[in-house]
Amino acid sequence: MCKSDSLKDIPQSASMDQFLNDFLVGKNFQQLATNFVPHYTTLISKVGGILSQENLGRIQATLKEAKLKDVADIIEESLVAAENAPLDVAVIGESGTGKSSFINALRGLSYEEEGSASVGVVETTKKRTPYQHPKYPNVTFWDLPGTGTPNFQPHEYLERVEFATYDFFIIISSSRFSLNDASLVKSIKEIGKKFYFVRTKVDNDLYNEEKRKPTSYKRERVLQKIRDNCLANLSHIGVPEPCIFLVSNFDLDDFDFPTLEETLLKEFPVHKCYTFALLLPNLSEASIEMKRALLKEKIWLEALKSSALSFIPFMAFFNCFDFPQQEKCLKHYQSHFGLDEKSLKGTAEKLNMSLEDIKSFTKSLNVQFLVQDDNIGEKAMKCAECYCSVNGGLPSTIFQFFKIYFLHLKFINTVADDAKILLNKTLESLSLRR
Structure with a gap:
């Protein structure tokens, strides 16, 4: 099994704080352009950033010319590209x-759900079959026919499944x-x-071994024997130092799937890591922290x-972040971290709890709690924001940055913390069942 470094959240550094301060207090744009790239690199996660090297250069060039509208357009282009990057x-x-x-x-689907891949005891995949992720339609899993079946012999396999795609x-x-x-490994x-x-059906092996040898059965010893056999088998057929992951398709929380998840996040191509990180289930605190970062x-x-x-007068009115948008935004983050309604139902079943029980120890499921602003200070700030938005300039810039950034940050941190709570409760439940 491959080991993966712990994927930790990257805190905002003093260097990034300084760049933000320079931007908000109106330092000259030549200096901002020079400092943008080194400051940005302090923010990105270990797998790389959303902005490509090309777009970093474009932002530097437009900052030098004080073209803030162009800066906004480049950032929007990069965000759209990251969210829509195809993954096969x-x-x-x-x-x-x-x-x-x-x-x-x-894909988070049972075999009985609509759109799930066909499962059977006989060969069910006759041709390469695409399955889109239900939450991320730009992500496609391809179920490829077995290489040794009568329908697909090795000499024709690569061409028929379009291997390089x-x-x-x-x-x-x-x-x-x-x-x-x-x-296949050689061709890859x-x-x-x-x-x-990936070695599947490990849960079946453990069950059978326990039935055969109830008095001498040791879970970890059986798992190590399976792993050693896989390594010896792959070494014998000519695959040096392979990464082996033992999994159960019916209980991803158990065995090596969390480690597989972390390894994929660490090694995946930078420009596609954003979407891939978000679609993976929360099987470790490391994966939750990667999503948060x-x-x-x-x-x-x-x-x-x-x-x-x-900075442009009246423009802030076209970027209004009112309560309906805030609620929609929060639901979006909940979906990423497995706190949407469907995911919560599955978690409740695992924990033998009701949804009300789960809501009692989580905070992000109450949008009113997260965006409450009934105090006098908040209302005064809204009046000041309205005045600044009409006139544009530096005051409007400051208001908009802090309004968008800190409310979203509050959403993300609250949802991620709730995801950790549910993960730990799930792992505790799993440990008790062993």
């Missing part, structure tokens, strides 16, 4: 290894990996793509874009 994941394995179940698990490959087996798998390496070995970068850029536009 190939899942390969012999018939009956659990490819379809694995895809359904990643995928971003990375997950090679699945429920027992032993084959020479066909080793051949030749085109410079990443691949990962990426979303904090996103809201910083959105706030910078909004504040740049608000």
Whole structure:
């Protein structure tokens, strides 16, 4: 199994604070342009930032010319590109290894739900079949036919499945990996793509072993034996130092799936990591922190874009962030962190709780609590904001940045903290069941 460094949240640094201060107090734009890139790099997560090197250069150039509208346009272009980057994941394995179940698990669907990948005891995948993620339609999982079935022989496999079109490959087996798998790995390496070995149905192996040897059964010893067998098998067929992940398609919280998740986040191509990080289930605190870091970068850029536009008189009125928008925004973050209604129902079933029980120890499910602004100070600030928005300039810029950034930050931090609470309760429940 591959080890992955802990993925930690990246706090906003003093350097970034200084850039923000320079921007808000109106330092000369030549200096802002010079400092933008080093300051931005202090904000991004370990997997890289939303802004490409090309767009960083474009922002520097437009800052030098004090073209704030162009700065806002470039940031908006980058945000749209990050959220809509296509992602194609190939899942390969012999018939009956659990490819379809694995895809359904990643998409958060049971095999009985509409749109799920077909699951059966006989070969169900006759051709490469795409399955979109229900929350992220630009992400597609490809269920590929087994390489050793009568329908797909190795000599014609690569051409028929359009091998070079995928971003990375997950090679699945429920027992032993084959020479066909080793051949595929060689071809994947030749085109410079990443691949990962996943050993499925580990829960079945543990169950069977416990039934056969109830007195001598040791869970960790059985898991290590499975891992060692996989490593020896892959080494024997010519795959040196493979990454092996033991998983159960019916309980992603258990075994190696959290480690697989962290490894993929660490190694995934930078320009597509944003979407991929958000679609993965919350199986570790590291993955939750990665989502938090990426979303904090996103809201910083959105706030910078909004504040740049608000320099123009009346422009802030066109970027109004009223209660309906705030509620929609909060629901969006809840979906990313698995606190949407459908996900919460599944969590409630796992924990044997009601939705009301879950709401009793979470804060982000109450939008009124997060955006309450009934005090006199808040109302006075709204009047001042309205006045500044009419006139534009520096005061309007300051108001807009802090209004957008800190409210969004409050949303993200509250939702992420709730996600951690639910994760820990789920892990505690799982531990008690073992």
